Amino acid sequence: xxxxxxxxxxxxxxxxxxxxxxxxxxxxxxxxxxxxxxxxxxxxxxxxxxxxxxxxxxxxxxxxxxxxxxxxxxxxxxxxxxxxxxxxxxxxxxxxxxxxxxxxxxxxxxxxxxxxxxxxxxxxxxxxxxxxxxxxxxxxxxxxxxxxxxxxxxxxxxxxxxxxxxxxxxxxxxxxxxxxxxxxxxxxxxxxxxxxxxxxxxxxxxxxxxxxxxxxxxxxxxxxxxxxxxxxxxxxxxxxxxxxxxxxxxxxxxxxxxxxxxxxxxxxxxxxxxxxxxxxxxxxxxxxxxxxxxxxxxxxxxxxxxxxxxxxxxxxxxxxxxxxxxxxxxxxxxxxxxxxxxxxxxxxxxxxxxxxxxxxxxxxxxxxxx
Amino acid sequence: xxxxxxxxxxxxxxxxxxxxxxxxxxxxxxxxxxxxxxxxxxxxxxxxxxxxxxxxxxxxxxxxxxxxxxxxxxxxxxxxxxxxxxxxxxxxxxxxxxxxxxxxxxxxxxxxxxxxxxxxxxxxxxxxxxxxxxxxxxxxxxxxxxxxxxxxxxxxxxxxxxxxxxxxxxxxxxxxxxxxxxxxxxxxxxxxxxxxxxxxxxxxxxxxxxxxxxxxxxxxxxxxxxxxxxxxxxxxxxxxxxxxxxxxxxxxxxxxxxxxxxxxxxxxxxxxxxxxxxxxxxxxxxxxxxxxxxxxxxxxxxxxxxxxxxxxxxxxxxxxxxxxxxxxxxxxxxxxxxxxxxxxxxxxxxxxxxxxxxxxxxxxxxxxxx
DNA sequence: TCCGATACGATCATTTTCGAACATTGGAGG
DNA sequence: CCTCCAATGTTCGAAAATGATCGTATCGGA
Numbered sequence: 001x002x003x004x005x006x007x008x009x010x011x012x013x014x015x016x017x018x019x020x021x022x023x024x025x026x027x028x029x030x031x032x033x034x035x036x037x038x039x040x041x042x043x044x045x046x047x048x049x050x051x052x053x054x055x056x057x058x059x060x061x062x063x064x065x066x067x068x069x070x071x072x073x074x075x076x077x078x079x080x081x082x083x084x085x086x087x088x089x090x091x092x093x094x095x096x097x098x099x100x101x102x103x104x105x106x107x108x109x110x111x112x113x114x115x116x117x118x119x120x121x122x123x124x125x126x127x128x129x130x131x132x133x134x135x136x137x138x139x140x141x142x143x144x145x146x147x148x149x150x151x152x153x154x155x156x157x158x159x160x161x162x163x164x165x166x167x168x169x170x171x172x173x174x175x176x177x178x179x180x181x182x183x184x185x186x187x188x189x190x191x192x193x194x195x196x197x198x199x200x201x202x203x204x205x206x207x208x209x210x211x212x213x214x215x216x217x218x219x220x221x222x223x224x225x226x227x228x229x230x231x232x233x234x235x236x237x238x239x240x241x242x243x244x245x246x247x248x249x250x251x252x253x254x255x256x257x258x259x260x261x262x263x264x265x266x267x268x269x270x271x272x273x274x275x276x277x278x279x280x281x282x283x284x285x286x287x288x289x290x291x292x293x294x295x296x297x298x299x300x301x302x303x304x305x306x307x308x309x310x311x312x313x314x315x316x317x318x319x320x321x322x323x324x325x326x327x328x329x330x331x332x333x334x335x336x337x338x339x340x341x342x343x344x345x346x347x348x349x350x351x352x353x354x355x356x357x358x359x360x361x362x363x364x365x366x367x368x369x370x
Numbered sequence: 371x372x373x374x375x376x377x378x379x380x381x382x383x384x385x386x387x388x389x390x391x392x393x394x395x396x397x398x399x400x401x402x403x404x405x406x407x408x409x410x411x412x413x414x415x416x417x418x419x420x421x422x423x424x425x426x427x428x429x430x431x432x433x434x435x436x437x438x439x440x441x442x443x444x445x446x447x448x449x450x451x452x453x454x455x456x457x458x459x460x461x462x463x464x465x466x467x468x469x470x471x472x473x474x475x476x477x478x479x480x481x482x483x484x485x486x487x488x489x490x491x492x493x494x495x496x497x498x499x500x501x502x503x504x505x506x507x508x509x510x511x512x513x514x515x516x517x518x519x520x521x522x523x524x525x526x527x528x529x530x531x532x533x534x535x536x537x538x539x540x541x542x543x544x545x546x547x548x549x550x551x552x553x554x555x556x557x558x559x560x561x562x563x564x565x566x567x568x569x570x571x572x573x574x575x576x577x578x579x580x581x582x583x584x585x586x587x588x589x590x591x592x593x594x595x596x597x598x599x600x601x602x603x604x605x606x607x608x609x610x611x612x613x614x615x616x617x618x619x620x621x622x623x624x625x626x627x628x629x630x631x632x633x634x635x636x637x638x639x640x641x642x643x644x645x646x647x648x649x650x651x652x653x654x655x656x657x658x659x660x661x662x663x664x665x666x667x668x669x670x671x672x673x674x675x676x677x678x679x680x681x682x683x684x685x686x687x688x689x690x691x692x693x694x695x696x697x698x699x700x701x702x703x704x705x706x707x708x709x710x711x712x713x714x715x716x717x718x719x720x721x722x723x724x725x726x727x728x729x730x731x732x733x734x735x736x737x738x739x740x
Numbered sequence: 741t742c743c744g745a746t747a748c749g750a751t752c753a754t755t756t757t758c759g760a761a762c763a764t765t766g767g768a769g770g
Numbered sequence: 771c772c773t774c775c776a777a778t779g780t781t782c783g784a785a786a787a788t789g790a791t792c793g794t795a796t797c798g799g800a
Contacts, residue, residue, distance in 0.1 A: 007394050008787070009427040017487040027747075037789055042748075058796065059747065190580050193573065193731060200727075203563065210560050331724035338726070354701035355731035356708075357570070360724045361563060378777070397757075407779060412758075428786065429757065 011036070012044050019054060024062035091121055092347060094340070095141030095150035097134060097157070098126040098181070103288075103316060104332065105156070108181060111336025112154060120344070123150060129227070131163040135170065142176060152177040152343045154336075159183050159229060168194070177346040179339045182230070182330075184357065195346065197338040197358040199330040201230050201313075202237025204362035208283050208311045208328050209241035215370055217281035217309060221251030223270055223293070224285040228257075234285050234313050250277045258288045267296050274308060281370070287312035291321040294369065309370040323368035330362045379690055381406070382414050386687075389424060390476050393484075394432035421689045421737070433480065433703070462489070462717060464710070465511030465520035467504060467527070468496040468551070473658075473686065474702065475526070478551060481706025482524060490714070493520060499597070501533040505540065512546060522547040522713045524706075529553050529599060538564070547716040549709045552600070552700075554727065565716065567708040567728040569700040571600050571683075572607025574732035578653050578681045578698050579611035585740055587651035587679060591621030593640055593663070594655040598627075604655050604683050620647045628658045637666050644678060651740070657682035661691040664739065679740040693738035700732045 011034055018033060019025045027045070031038040045061050048054040054061045096112065098105040101124070109124065116122060125137040134157050143149035153176060158164040171178050172187035172194055180196035187194060212220055222238050224231040231254070242249050251273055255266040270293065274282070284290035290312035294304050302308050304323060312318040315329035338358050346353060381404055388403060389395045397415070401408045415431050418424040425434040466482065468475040471494070479494065486492060495507040504527050513519035523546060528534040541548050542557035542564055550566035557564060582590055592608050594601040601624070612619050621643055625636040640663065644652070654660035660682035664674050672678050674693060682688040685699035708728050716723065 007396050007427060007430045007432070009429075009432060010394050020487060020489075038747080039749095039790085040788060043788085189584075190577050190734075191573075192577075193570075200563075203561075207560050207562075214559075334724050354704050354733065357729040357731075359727040359729070361727075363724065364560075408757080409759090409780085410778060413778085 008044075012048065015041070015044055016048065016053060019061055020063060024057070024060055026060040028059075030060070091119070092151045092344075093121045093123060093149070094152050094154060094343065095138070096122055096124045096126075096154045097137050097141070098124070099129045099134075099156055099158075101126045104314065107332035108156075108336040108339075111333035111338075112340045113336075114333070115337035115340035115344075120340075129158055131158050131161070131167050134158060135167055138171065138174075142174060150176070152179070152347055154179050154181055154339050154343060156181045156183055157185075159185055177343055179343045179346070181335055181339045193355055193357055195342050195355050195357065197335050197342060197360070199230075199335060199362050200359045201233035201330070201362070202240065204328040204330065204364070205234040205237035205283060205313060206241040207362070207364045208313065209238050209245070209247065211311065211326070211364055211366070211370065212281045212283070212309065213242075213245045213247055215281070215309065217247070219248050219250050219277065219279050220281045220283070221270075221274060221279040222249060222253070222283050223251070223289070224254050225257055225289065226254040228285060231285055234283075238283055250279045251282070255289065257286070258292055263289075263292070267293055271297055271300060271302070275302075280307070281309040281311070283311045283313060285313040287314045287316055287318035287321075287325060287327055290318065290325055290327075294321060294323075294325065305369050311364075311370055315365055319365070319367060321369070325369040326367045327365050328362050329365050331360045334360055378414075379692070382418065383687060383690055385411070385414055386418065386423060386690075389431055390433060390480070393480050394427070394430055396430035398429075400430070418689075421694060422735070423689050433477070462521045462714075463491045463493060463519070464522050464524060464713065465508070466492055466494045466496075466524045467507050467511070468494070469499045469504075469526055469528075471496045474684065477702035478526075478706040481703035481708075482710045483706075484703070485707035485710035485714075490710075499528055501528050501531070501537050504528060505537055508541065508544075512544060520546075522549070522717055524549050524551055524709050524713060526551045526553055527555075529555055547713055549713045549716070551705055551709045563725055563727055565712050565725050565727065567705050567712060567730070569600075569705060569732050570729045571603035571700070571732070572610070574698040574700065574734070575604040575607035575653060575683060576611035577732070577734045578683065579608050579615070579617065581681065581696070581734055581736070581740065582651045582653070582679065583612075583615045583617055585651070585679065587617070589618050589620050589647065589649050590651045590653070591640075591644060591649040592619060592623070592653050593621070593659065594624050595627055595659065596624040598655060601655055604653075608653055620649050621652070625659065627656070628662055633659075633662070637663055641667055641670060641672070645672075650677070651679040651681070653681045653683060655683040657684045657686055657688035657691075657695060657697055660688065660695055660697075664691055664693075664695065675739050681734075681740055685735055689735075689737060691739070695739040696737045697735050698732050699735050701730045704730055 015030060015034060018030060027038050027041050030041045034041065045054060045056055049056050054063065094116065096109070098108065105126065112122065123141060125141060128134060128137070138153065138155065141150050141153065155171065155178060157167055157171065157180070159168065168185040169187045178194055180194055182198050184196050184198060185194045186192060220242060222235060224235050239249060253270060255270070256262045284293055290310055294310055297304060297308055304310055310325055312325045312327040315327040318325040318327035338360070342356055342358065384404060385400060388400060397408050397411050400411045404411065415424060415426055419426050422434065424431045464486070466479070468478065475496065482492065493511060495511060498504055498507070508523065508525065511520050511523065525541065525548060527537055527541065527550070529538065538555040539557050548564055550564055552568050554566050554568060555564045556562060590612060592605060594605050609619065621640070623640060625640070626632045654663055660680055664680055667674060667678055674680055680695055682695045682697040685697040688695040688697035708730070712726055712728065
């Protein structure tokens with residue numbers, strides 16, 4: 001009936017879409033496409049420039065340099081040369097706290113760096129699984145006492161035990177965007193979850209179990225680390241699948257880590273039990289322990305994989321063993337990148353965005369130990 | 371009976387529907403379509419703005435940015451504009467299949483549109499909960515037989531029952547990026563999950579339970595829909611929290627939907643049981659059923675919320691009831707936007723990216739029914 | 741360096757929309 | 771029958787959005 005006169009706000013939205021499509025657009029084109037005079041286009045641009053959505057150049061407009069990298073997942077960086085990535089003014093500072101800086105987490109950190117892409121400054125603290133220590137590290141970052149005063153946090157805090165729960169409440173109450181990495185937490189009277197990006201470890205260990213079943217193993221064993229927060233999920237997934245497939249889990253042991261003095265004895269005990277009970281395949285949490293176990297087995301004359309198949313959970317160094325170990329590889333870099341993206345989005349949008357929890361699938365890397 | 375004077379609440383419902391259709395609408399059009407003067411439209415808008423359902427802009431109204439979950443706050447209400455951008459070349463085509471196009475899903479679709487913001491062409495199929503029908507719709511989209519041949523799929527397939535499992539296997543085997551919306555599926559011999567973006571409905575119903583406990587209710591009831599795929603999660607979350615908090619779940623009923631002829635009887639039965647057993651609060655899945663239940667309660671002289679508190683699960687129309695209903699609102703638009711982003715990323719990066727499953731937190735919108 | 745073409749910003753006119761005050765209508769209840 | 775009240779319509783001055791005009795600034799090519 002009547003010709004549709006679009007709402008001003010809708011027209012501006014289309015204008016933005018149009019500019020985003022190619023990174024920039026000319027006023028004359030916009031005027032034609034949107035069906036209004038150039039004057040109006042310019043006025044719209046003036047508004048959008050004022051709130052920082054766009055940037056004006058002679059003849060048209062473009063996406064501001066700062067938002068270019070992060071605003072959307074589907075960055076269509078066509079045609080536009082990368083403009084001034086270094087824009088110190090108004091740059092965000094992100095604090096990051098991880099439990100270890102020499103195992104597992106370096107790759108996560110790299111993922112965060114890649115995703116930050118120079119648009120945010122990262123401050124890293126780490127190396128402790130202790131609740132109070134972590135709290136002090138975070139406190140130093142948020143800067144109640146004149147610290148750097150970060151704009152957001154990426155944290156992998158301890159989550160087990162009452163102290164950890166209290167730490168979680170404190171983190172949630174910081175009034176600062178927080179994204180957890182490889183952890184999940186709910187806080188507050190309504191048990192609202194914090195944002196998180198985590199590997200589905202249960203899926204990974206389950207996949208390992210399916211792999212072993214496929215290779216014909218019936219009597220299998222599980223060796224997990226007493227100190228690792230992910231062991232519980234690894235164990236759960238493994239047992240769920242062995243149960244589903246009817247495999248016999250003869251062995252289900254928690255050990256001290258390789259670095260502990262008691263490891264030698266516990267490893268020997270594991271191998272003794274395997275020999276006694278006829279276990280033909282093991283899933284070993286943490287590939288460092290898996291490598292050590294394989295070495296010790298070989299010293300005893302047990303051939304891997306002929307007499308004992310081994311799947312390592314984690315894939316830091318599993319590929320360097322002899323033979324190279326089949327391993328479940330958590331997507332560490334993607335964890336970091338995903339967490340950084342969630343945080344960037346949160347900082348951009350504010351509280352009016354529902355909490356996101358992202359779960360990633362690990363991958364089974366099949367090598368020669370199975 | 372005559373079209374002369376529809377009820378105000380019905381007019382407002384139509385108004386919302388009209389706005390949701392394209393994301394925005396102008397006062398003058400609404401005035402013409404609804405057959406009332408612009409003043410009345412503005413007054414309706416004022417009401418809907420007050421309870422957060424809509425947002426006013428000069429010349430009309432639109433869905434609030436909050437609900438849209440957009441990065442810039444400027445929602446791109448690109449509703450298939452008459453002036454289509456000319457550059458069809460190289461543009462991606464996305465197929466989308468949803469079970470309903472008049473309830474729940476319009477907002478999800480809008481979220482997808484916003485996230486695509488013109489960079490992808492969307493083809494929509496929908497309106498069926500039937501497994502074979504859905505398969506035919508998807509088959510038509512992927513175009514084995516000369517269909518449009520989409521580059522990726524956004525689907526909300528049925529997931530219950532053996533037929534549905536087979537459909538899942540088929541979807542996973544399509545060799546085409548697929549992202550599920552509001553569904554989860556694992557397929558293949560290794561039970562690998564497909565990518566998905568879904569609301570944590572169990573969290574939402576749990577939050578509702580906590581809210582009722584906080585208001586002092588002890589004897590509570592649950593009414594879910596027999597036909598909805600989300601009812602199971604709603605029920606699980608509700609029961610988990612009532613159990614944790616020691617609430618007595620006196621009533622736990624599944625009903626037919628409002629559209630079914632049997633609804634009147636079942637609603638009456640629910641109210642009878644409430645009266646008999648002294649239930650003081652209900653969680654009702656789907657706000658349409660909740661509204662109907664509240665109306666029938668009031669006809670019996672039961673005051674809401676004085677004698678019976680009601681929380682609706684879903685927030686399509688809950689705000690329009692009298693009294694406006696407290697409701698759990700799933701982040702529908704963000705579901706769509708997140709799914710579109712995952713798909714875009716997948717198309718961009720390819721298979722070297724771990725599967726992502728995203729879970730979003732719903733929000734409890736507290737109104738006057740509790 | 742100069743020149744034509746194009747883009748820009750400011751001002752003013754016109755149309756559309758907004759919001760508030762006031763009038764009208766149609767029930768519900770005393 | 772009357773009053774009260776809520777919903778809707780009417781009127782009108784103010785504000786916003788858009789377009790037209792004109793002098794100035796900027797760009798690209800000779």
